[in-house]
Amino acid sequence: MDASLPVLSRDEALGRLEGDVELWNEIRDIWLEDVANLMEGVSRALESGVPDALRRAAHALKGASANVGATRVAALAKTIELDATSADWDALREGVDRLRREVEDARRQLETA
Amino acid sequence: MNNRDPRQPRVLVVDDERQNLQMLSVVLRNEGYLVDTADSGEAALERARSTTPDLVLLDILMPGMDGFATLERLKGIAGASTIPVIFLSGLEDLETKLKGFSLGAVDYVTKPFHIEEVRARVRIHLQLALARQSLVLEQASRLRSLASAQKRLQVLPSDLPEANFSVLYESAQEAGGDIYDVLAVGKGIHGFLVADVSGHDVGTSLLASAARALFRQNTGPMYSPEETFNLVNRVLAGWLPPGRFLTACYALLNRNTGRLSVVGAAHPPAAILDASGKARSLDVEGDVLGAFPDARFGRIDTRVSKGDRVVLYTDGLVENIGGGRTWNTEGDRVLRELERLSDVPLGELPSRLSAGLSDGTRDDDVLALAFEV
């Protein structure tokens, strides 16, 4: 993941929504409600050791985070989605740990945005 | 499109992610669309059955039934098979897109959504569906005059030597309902059509010539064979009197690529005799034409080689209702006869085939068309 990516690109997300702040607030609220479950899904998929489960769980988190502009979470989740079928589970475990931290960063910023 | 107020089309949004459903619903409702949502493929099929949407936005990667499987099933639901479907996906690879298109999706939107793009694509595909619908209605009204004006003009093998075909057409009564046509679709590409209008009265031949004109109007490089049948079906369904229908078989031969595509509408199957003298039948399922607005037509693609021969025919070649024989039990007899005639010149094949299959009690039109790759 590109280290220079911002945690939150609210303006970019708003741009896709044609500047509709109300709509962005709505999908932000959904993200805040759902993100714990989505992250939990990724962790559980990792524990299960099933590549396809991990790929799907990461895909879901990526989609929700990209919508709201949680850029770093989206990018990292995408990496995990793409690498899920590779055999390097140590790297994947490390990636999921980082993902958990990124989610917390994004949550803090989104709660106050 | 159905009978609802056309200014308020109904869009079905299918996605397992709550956030996406919410976002797309808000955006589309703000545009004035009626929006239904479904969070799984299974729920989408149920929705499509009960509400008949005008357009579907369909996520690909979903747990359970994925978007591809959902689309395939959707195409099988009566009344839903012609609804345009736009895929939603974060998967950007070409293979995914091609698979979506090959399953009959009309377009593709990539996640994360740009709502301006979603709006534009939804609008254009609803417009196209509406335009197709009025095109169908317009053709139907044009046909009414056409049918009474146009005499049947048959293409003869000498008119189109590069198509390399021969044909036998024997009309049992004046009011024959069998038609055939041979079309030059492009360089090295020819379409061969054989169809049968049900019924045996004076109106039948008029319907037959109208149907032939209709096929001509809707054939060309921009239409796949199934699309041709879909268009013809929709015009005929709004136009044919009750109890009238067509069965048809259309073979599109591309001599440049050695590819043969066959589409069927409840018609006796095309038979193919390869250069080694083995015959097989190209069975393809399909609804009858002109009876159901939501008809579906199967298609098979096969490779052919120089020297292969293909025969299309109507039920009259093999059927004898008085003797309890309908065409669906006679396919093998056609194949064996074809194998027996593997050395006959192409020009004689249709008449020799007819003679070999006749039991002297025919009461229907007989039409057999043969072409050689």
Next chain:
Amino acid sequence: MIRSQSAGGKTSVAPEGNVGTQEAEQLAKAMEDAIAQGDEVAVDLSACQALSSSAIGAMIACHNALRAKGSRLRVHGTGEEILRLLRIMQLDRHFDMA
């Protein structure tokens, strides 16, 4: 020959033998009468050996008339050969096949 029985808002039509063009006209007539009196219609094919395209046309017309009233043509007693024909023509997708 076409046998037709009507009772309690339901009409059952049973064509017999080989249903050619002429028999198909009688079949169509029997079904039209049933629809005209507002009946549900069922076709009993148990005594039927072969269906011409005109007979199938009559059944489709009846089915579409019933469809307009929210119902479907019921078809039962279908022998193996005829069932295969109806399947190839995908009519089993439209009719109510008992």
